[in-house]
Amino acid sequence: MKLYYLWFLLLFINQPIFAQNTVSGEVKDYTSKETLPYVSVYLPQLNKGTQTNENGIFELTNLPLGELKIQFSFLGYKSIIKSVFITKEHDIQLDIEMESSVFQVEEVVISGGTYSTQHQNAIKIELVKGSELSSTGAQSFTEAIVDIPGVDMISKGNGVVKPVIRGLSMTNILLLNNGVKMENFQFSENHPFIIDEFGIDRVEIIKGPASLLYGSDAVGGVINVLKEKPAPVGFILGDFNSQYHSNTQGIVSNFGVKGSNETFFWGIRAGVKSHTDYKDGNGDYVPNTRFNETSIKSNVGMNKSFGVFRLNYDYNAPKFGMSINDAFPFITENGRENNYWYQDLKNHVISTRNTLFIDKYSLNVNASYQLNNRVLQTDDTKPFYEMVNIDSNTFSYEAKVNFPSNEKTTYIVGVQGASNTIKNNDAPNHLLPDANVNDIALFAFAQFNLFKNLKAQTGIRYDYRSINTQAEPNRGAVDTNFGDISSSFGTTYNLSKKILFRTNIASAFRTPNIAELTQNGIHGGRYEQGNPDLKSQRSYEIDLSSHYHSKKLLIDISGFYNAINNYIFIAPSNEKTINNDIIYKYSQTNATIVGGEIAIDLLPFEWLSLNTSYAYLKGEQNDGNNLPFIPQNKLRFHAKFQKDNIGAFQNSFFKIGGTFADQQNNPSLFETETNSYVLLNMGVGSSIKISNQLISFSIQANNLLDKTYIDHLSTLKELGLYNIGRNISFNLKIPFNL
Structure with missing residues (x-):
């Protein structure tokens, strides 16, 4: 309330x-x-x-x-x-x-701290439009954004997926739902962020430290999912979207309506997903990779000359099958329904985002309440079918003052805070102990022109976090706090209207999460032991990038060096339990991640566009051991043929492309090397008007040659299970006016 x-x-x-x-x-x-x-x-x-x-x-x-x-x-x-x-x-x-x-050189973005263009930010912000997500043939939101160089994903099938940004994942990156930090027990690779691709205007991705703006956990980067824009003033618009995926017999649909006048705007959208177990390149189904989801999104708001007021509600209820050894005896055939060994998740997010205009000042006042319930259902042979049932309740708030700005300066000061309560319900296994986590932060941010073509941005921030957990029979209580300072300084230099250079130096941090501090038991099929003496992990990163564009050519090149002090990781120890299980312990060391990305877009003809990108990463501890979950270096490429009008058809296209993933021969202590692979993709689409009704359709074939392969970041690799084989998706969109 x-x-x-x-x-x-x-x-x-x-x-x-x-x-x-x-x-x-x-x-x-x-x-x-x-x-x-x-x-x-x-x-x-x-x-x-x-x-x-x-x-x-x-x-x-x-x-x-x-x-x-x-x-x-x-x-x-x-x-x-x-x-x-x-x-x-x-x-x-x-x-x-x-x-x-054909090229969109830049857009307005908000994830860099202010409303500014991509080229005005010293932090490079990648952008994926919502309209592009459905045309990728992906079965999840995370899979739909991995074409961005430097972005990858950890997967346990097609539903249980987590993003990776420049080799960092889990609680090393943040995912924001329209500015709201998602709290989905994201400390484990088996716990996906609960968000879908419906009703999205665009996705903004910061690659690199962003603790200055977002606090703890933003050491690897930030993914900000921004809701669709309101209807233009005076309109009521709607759309129906449907997909079918051949590999999983997947049915995906969503329907939305929105309206707006000079003062008020509103919108509502509902969606469903349902997939069977996927089949690999050999035609064998991978047991219990099925998943189902329902979602509802709504918003209402008011625009006045003195302010903008928005109220949003999101509800997601996915059920993800767990492809693990315990489940296999019960999965005797490919199916759609979740019956054994699955995560039954529910996530409610109520948020309000408001801006008050007071003379030449503006005041942002934002708040949210998030309720996440995680239930693990097992099988009838266990003493308890419902093995885990845990709630996470989070209230967060933010207030920012934007001082009067001109063409040369922008100044912002603000306060952010959050209160997170974790409570176990009536289930025998406690994923985490009951706990309270409280945050408060103060920050200041500035953008200014040093010279005519040289802009700078800088800022400083202080965060305080307290963590209190209750003692349990297998683990002691934790009562600790952390205080951390973040800062950054960056510049953008326009050598000309076509050439841009960026530099950014940033320090960021993340505090140990509750699992790392308190874990003491079986989790994810292994015995894990936390460490209550862990310190905050701190990152110091330097980023260099350049951008060139002309009417027919666009080139982006970036490189970075990330030095991480007190890097938190888990690794097998020499100790065993009384049941002879190896104990995996959390500990800390210094580490470095070095890498870079290049993306080239070429338009040799008006009807043909060519794109290629390459991402390179190397991550290791100071003792020479490799970091976990470092993706394979990947080259992506595609050619797109397009024509505005072909008879009655509009905006027609045909595209062909693929991915080359290099061999990963630098595995961490509990990983193995991964072979290289090549995937080929193809797509075609168009729009047509029938009786003044526009209908858009497309067909996308991924892994067209039905390649049998394993990606290095697939956690099914240790079970000898391959990634998904050929998948052909059929996409239909029908927009309409009321």
């Missing part, structure tokens, strides 16, 4: 009369000078947008004072981002000319 009280307080707080500012203009084609109808005109700070009319005219009303960024987007054209500075009550005329382009 706290969030509802906060929202209504902000919504109806007494406000003085504010200026009624307007920005209007005309959008034309740069070459032909013809007006462009139905161009998207969007203000990310206000979560508000419109579109040009039949004559290319747009108008934005009820705008606050200060700097606003306006993004103009239209299919087949390069997006344009304009900053306007409203200093007093008046109307602004803003005329735009858009150039045709």
Whole structure:
């Protein structure tokens, strides 16, 4: 209820009369000078947008004072981002000319601390559009983003997957649901983040330390999943999306409706997923990799000249089969229903994100409540069918003051905090002890121009965390606290309009999680023992990157060196239990991860685009032992043939590409080497209007040659089980207006 009280307080707080500012203009084609109808005109700070009319005219009303960024987007054209500075009550005329382009050079992003363009950030922020996720043929959100160089995934089948950013995973990275830090017991490779790919506008990915903005756990990077934009003012829009996956007989559907007027906006979306056990390249099904999920997402909000107020609710209820030895005797045939050895998960997230405009200042007040329930169902031969039942309740809050900015400076100060309670229910196995974790942090952030083409950003942050756990028969109580400072300094230098250089030096940290401090028992098929004396893990990273773009060529090159002090890891020891189980112990050492990525996009003809990327990683401890879960170095490539109009068909394409994964011959202590492999993918799609109803469809074939292979980050490797074989997905989207 706290969030509802906060929202209504902000919504109806007494406000003085504010200026009624307007920005209007005309959008034309740069070459032909013809007006462009139905161009998207969007203000990310206000979560508000419109579109040009039949004559290319747009108008934005009820705008606050200060700097606003306006993004103009239209299919087949390069997006344009304009900053306007409203200093007093008046109307602004803003005329735009858009150039045709296949490449989208940059977009407005928010994960770097402010509303800014990708090129204004010293931290490189990758972007994946929501519309691209369904066309990958992936069966999960995480699988859909691994084409980004430097991003990979740990998998136990197609449902139980976790992202890896530059060789770090689990509690070394953060996943944000529209800015809300997900708390899904993510300390284990068997515990996936609970999020799906439905109703997403875009995904922003920070590769590298980001504790300055997000606190503990953001040492490897951040994945921020941003919700779909509201409907343009005056519209009620909807869409139906459906997929079928041949390999798993997978059925995936979601349906959404949203509307908006000058003051209010709202939206609701529901989705389902259902997959059988997948088949490998030999045609053999991999037992108990089936999974099912239902989800509901809703939002309501208000836009006024004095502020923006948003209230969101997300519910996800996945059931993930566990492909482990204990389950195999009970899985006698390929099926869809979860009956034995599966994770029965439920996640509720209520969040409110609000911005108040006070003269030239803006105040962000955000809060969320998250309830995550994790149940492990086993089999009838066990004393308890329900072996684990544990809740995690998290209340988080944030307040940020954005000081008056101009074209040269931006200053932000803020406070963040969270309270997490872990409580075991009536089940015999305690994944974690009952515990309380409390956080509070203060931070300051600045962006400024040093010279005409040289921009800098810097900041500092202090975090305090207390952890209190209850004693249990097999483990003692923990009562400890941590205090950590994070900082960063980075620059962007525009050598010309086409060439950009970035540098960033950052320190980040993560505190030991509860499992690492307290574990003492069987988990994930092995005996694990925590260490209550663990210290905070600290990362010092330097990033260098460059960007070049022209009308037909785009090149991104980046390299990094990450020195990690007190790196926390688990490894087998020389000790055994009375049952002769090897004891795996948590300990610390210094480590380094070195790597880089390159991505090249080439447009030799208007109808042909070529893309290739390569990611390299090397991670090792100071004693020479290799770090775990370091992915294979991978080369990805594809060619896409596209045509705007072919008879009645619009935006048609054909693409072919694949992945080459190099041999991983640097395994950690409890890993083995992994052979190289090559996968080939192919896709085709188009749109057609039938009686004024647009229908979009595509077919995507992954692992087209039905290759039998094992990826290094598959935890099914130790069981001798292969990754998924050929999968052909059929995708259908039907948008509509009400």
